[in-house]
Amino acid sequence: MSGPIDEYGRAAANRGITAIEVREGRTANIGSLGIVRVLPTKNRRTIGPWCFVDLMHADDVDRPPPLEIGPHPHIGLATVTWLFTGAVLHSDSLGTEQLIRPGQLNLMTAGHGIAHAEEGVASDETWESTGIMGVQMWLAQPEETRQAASIFQHVADLPEIEIGAARGRLLIGRIGETRSPASFAHPTIGLDLTLDGDSILPVDPAFEHGVVPIDRPMRVGDDIVDPGSLAIVPAGRDHLALGVRSLPARVMIIGGEPLGHDVKMWWNFVARTTDELTDAWRAWEVGDEERFGRVPSRLERIEAPIPPWISQPSNQ
Numbered sequence: 001m002s003g004p005i006d007e008y009g010r011a012a013a014n015r016g017i018t019a020i021e022v023r024e025g026r027t028a029n030i031g032s033l034g035i036v037r038v039l040p041t042k043n044r045r046t047i048g049p050w051c052f053v054d055l056m057h058a059d060d061v062d063r064p065p066p067l068e069i070g071p072h073p074h075i076g077l078a079t080v081t082w083l084f085t086g087a088v089l090h091s092d093s094l095g096t097e098q099l100i101r102p103g104q105l106n107l108m109t110a111g112h113g114i115a116h117a118e119e120g121v122a123s124d125e126t127w128e129s130t131g132i133m134g135v136q137m138w139l140a141q142p143e144e145t146r147q148a149a150s151i152f153q154h155v156a157d158l159p160e161i162e163i164g165a166a167r168g169r170l171l172i173g174r175i176g177e178t179r180s181p182a183s184f185a186h187p188t189i190g191l192d193l194t195l196d197g198d199s200i201l202p203v204d205p206a207f208e209h210g211v212v213p214i215d216r217p218m219r220v221g222d223d224i225v226d227p228g229s230l231a232i233v234p235a236g237r238d239h240l241a242l243g244v245r246s247l248p249a250r251v252m253i254i255g256g257e258p259l260g261h262d263v264k265m266w267w268n269f270v271a272r273t274t275d276e277l278t279d280a281w282r283a284w285e286v287g288d289e290e291r292f293g294r295v296p297s298r299l300e301r302i303e304a305p306i307p308p309w310i311s312q313p314s315n316q
């Protein structure tokens with residue numbers, strides 16, 4: 001999915017909150033697809049290693065827009081693709097061609113560099129009433145793996161979990177003895193839950209968490225959080241208290257140990273320094289196939305914008 005081109009240089013006061021904070025997402029378009037971006041948000045770039053959360057939605061639920069995102073590069077992050085409806089064909093420069101359907105996870109870890117394309121595929125499933133097609137999320141890679149080789153994982157068989165009135169799937173990480181087969185090199189959790197009543201979820205106190213309601217408002221602690229908004233729950237708690245009035249209510253829970261440093265994000269890249277972003281931008285500009293490979297896709301390659309810190313050629 002195409003990234004947050006406007007995030008470079010924004011103040012990254014990631015830490016320091018002690019109470020639950022609620023932030024409204026903002027709407028944007030990626031091609032013809034409408035999205036609500038709930039992370040990054042004002043003064044907050046990461047929750048654990050999660051650095052990017054887009055809700056993909058269709059304004060016209062009877063005629064969802066075609067999802068067509070041509071070949072584009074990534075570095076330093078893992079993309080997490082999770083659908084609620086429809087089907088998407090993923091193709092990447094490792095040679096992967098993988099159809100993803102609801103309930104399955106695509107986890108693409110970019111490391112030093114990968115390129116991929118995503119294309120919606122005709123599906124006869126009925127469109128869910130929310131109009132939300134799925135979520136596209138990124139995990140910032142930790143220092144140990146961020147320059148390493150890229151990896152693609154498709155996990156069709158994720159563990160199902162049930163905790164009180166909450167049931168759903170564990171995308172990544174572990175709960176008690178249950179562990180997701182999706183692997184990521186930093187303590188992380190990702191859950192898709194449906195709540196049939198008020199729920200208390202046990203969580204790791206070393207983790208910070210984000211609560212993203214999908215189809216109904218819910219109470220997180222004492223705060224009401226609407227779909228399209230995010231509740232940020234600081235580390236140090238051993239449970240999340242979620243309250244719901246209308247049932248059932250679907251929610252994504254993300255979290256993890258804080259990365260311990262700031263990340264720099266620009267376009268489709270996550271790095272630590274501006275020079276690293278510039279190197280990746282140049283490599284894509286010149287079509288460096290050693291770094292980004294070649295994507296088997298009929299879609300047109302997406303060109304990178306010029307980074308704002310690169311001086312523009314003068315007309316004179």
Ligand code: MN
Nearest residue numbers: 001002079116
């Ligand atoms: Mn992408």
